[in-house]
């Protein structure tokens with residue numbers, strides 16, 4: 620019960636990694652807010668959180684909209700009275716595409732809006748609350764695609780490296796207020812995100828011709844993961860619980876790879 624009495628906001632918590640983080644935090648005693656653009660999914664995960672005995676609020680939020688983010692923060696504070704933990708998890712892979720000269724301006728704008736601008740919007744909306752309370756944890760879900768400079772998904776790769784740099788910027792700014800800000804970089808997980816990405820790679824990349832989406836994913840794990848084993852949302856949930864817990868109170872400005880050894884630095 621390392622998060623007993625805490626209130627955690629997990630954006631994009633309606634599926635995949637976000638669901639894993641929401642459930643891991645609920646198991647450790649946190650009440651959970653799930654803002655997601657797919658509200659039915661948020662409600663489904665909300666029911667799972669409630670079944671663990673925690674309070675929950677699932678709401679439709681587009682994290683690329685400043686107005687939606689403000690409404691989400693206001694509603695959370697009215698309902699729960701405070702926020703202790705912000706997990707910026709919402710993100711998209713699409714549309715991938717190599718070489719980068721095939722990318723469009725719209726690809727880059729959309730990818731940055733969902734993966735990077737959203738982190739700025741939520742941090743901006745919640746920082747005054749954390750500063751006032753002299754407490755708070757921000758955990759940004761970046762990706763190994765940032766440090767690896769992934770040629771298969773140029774815009775995404777740059778957007779996630781941007782999340783890592785923004786994590787450091789906000790960590791420096793808020794350290795004096797006892798607020799910690801860290802990133803987690805997941806490796807390769809079989810969520811909706813990778814299922815769509817693998818299907819796209821199978822269709823468009825000659826290296827994966829004739830393979831099913833699952834075969835593309837398994838080849839990716841075999842090629843780039845030194846542990847040669849699949850990871851799961853629970854692995855990211857466990858890391859997020861640690862960074863949100865009292866044990867991690869002196870850790871800030873870090874990017875923690877949870878990736879079976881893909882990135883070692």
Ligand SMILES: NC(=O)c1ccc[n+]([C@@H]2O[C@H](COP(=O)([O-])OP(=O)(O)OC[C@H]3O[C@@H](n4cnc5c(N)ncnc54)[C@H](O)[C@@H]3O)[C@@H](O)[C@H]2O)c1
Pocket residue numbers: 630631632633634635636637654655656657660680681682683708709710711712733760761762763804805806807808809810811812813
């Ligand atoms: N799956 C992987 O291999 C992997 C690896 C590294 C990083 N990540 C990152 O992990 C995070 C979660 O990805 P996932 O694999 O669970 O994918 P997912 O597609 O299962 O989940 C993403 C969630 O974000 C929500 N979302 C998307 N756009 C949104 C918006 N504009 N506003 C609010 N919610 C929105 C979706 O509805 C969904 O619930 C993402 O940031 C992703 O970039 C995933």
